[in-house]
């Protein structure tokens with residue numbers, strides 16, 4: 001039984017930028033000389049969105065459901081993990097209303113990829129395109145993001161009771 005009709009959740013993730021890895025953001029491969037390091041495909045945006053989903057449904061966090069000690073998740077496609085997270089949330093009686101996200105990346109310029117990233121995220125979340133918004137910011141050369149040592153993603157998701 002639902003006590004509230006709506007729930008909000010937020011997610012955060014960071015991954016290191018290293019040479020010799022692809023850069024995948026929101027399920028989209030971005031042309032760049034470095035990529036994100038992780039046990040999985042290190043899709044920092046999808047990890048933040050997954051945590052926002054789990055948070056809104058009070059289901060814990062991504063590491064609880066998909067532990068980084070499990071060889072099963074080595075090189076895992078984070079789009080599949082987010083789809084699994086969505087199934088759990090739907091089974092709990094919730095459905096996403098909208099998602100709003102920010103990627104903090106000094107480089108590369110993400111504007112040319114934004115339409116594709118939004119479409120990819122909307123498809124994984126099974127939401128209309130106008131219910132998903134991804135923004136990009138540099139960090140004005142400040143801190144580890146500004147030094148291009150890593151990329152951060154933040155996400156907020158609203159859930160609505162299905163019944």
Ligand SMILES: Nc1ccn([C@@H]2O[C@H](COP(=O)(O)O)[C@@H](O)[C@H]2O)c(=O)n1
Pocket residue numbers: 104105106107108109110111112136137138139140
């Ligand atoms: N990796 C990025 C970062 C930013 N953008 C776009 O540039 C705009 C200005 O960013 P500032 O950090 O200088 O405020 C931002 O609103 C994005 O449209 C980008 O495409 N890729």
Ligand SMILES: C[C@@]1(CO)OP(=O)(O)OP(=O)(O)OC[C@H]1O
Pocket residue numbers: 013014037038039040041042047062063064066067068069073076081
């Ligand atoms: C999905 C997982 C699985 O190993 O991906 P990682 O690449 O380890 O990324 P991180 O955001 O550090 O933690 C989430 C993990 O559960």
